[in-house]
Amino acid sequence: MTNDKITKKFDLEDRTAKFGEGVIKLCQKIPRGPITDPLITQLVKCGTSVGANYSEADDAESRMDFKHKIGICKKETREAKHFIRMIVVAVSVLKEEAKPLWQEAKELNLIFNSIYKKVK
Numbered sequence: 001m002t003n004d005k006i007t008k009k010f011d012l013e014d015r016t017a018k019f020g021e022g023v024i025k026l027c028q029k030i031p032r033g034p035i036t037d038p039l040i041t042q043l044v045k046c047g048t049s050v051g052a053n054y055s056e057a058d059d060a061e062s063r064m065d066f067k068h069k070i071g072i073c074k075k076e077t078r079e080a081k082h083f084i085r086m087i088v089v090a091v092s093v094l095k096e097e098a099k100p101l102w103q104e105a106k107e108l109n110l111i112f113n114s115i116y117k118k119v120k
Helices: 003-009 012-028 036-058 063-090 092-118
Strands: none
Touching: 012 036, 012 063, 012 092, 036 063, 063 092
């Protein structure tokens, strides 16, 4: 693996943006209704805010500001996992398509948890 490929694999700004894009694409496929509308809204909000908060963390004004914003990232990824699960219950035909997105939310959550714990 070249350094460029390693950098791409661990580029959290790109990875969180792609996660948000995946959330949007999944939500566009969900039929609208009284049960799904609130789930769509919640998932779009938390799924797209991960990248925004990571970008803010990257420009943090202090160590504590960085830790706070990373903390938001970890909360939002955990919330995204929850809403992906609820959407699969509401629209079971999207289960296979939602699995990789749920897995990415899980992995991002683990990454942000690790970063959060390491910041003094």
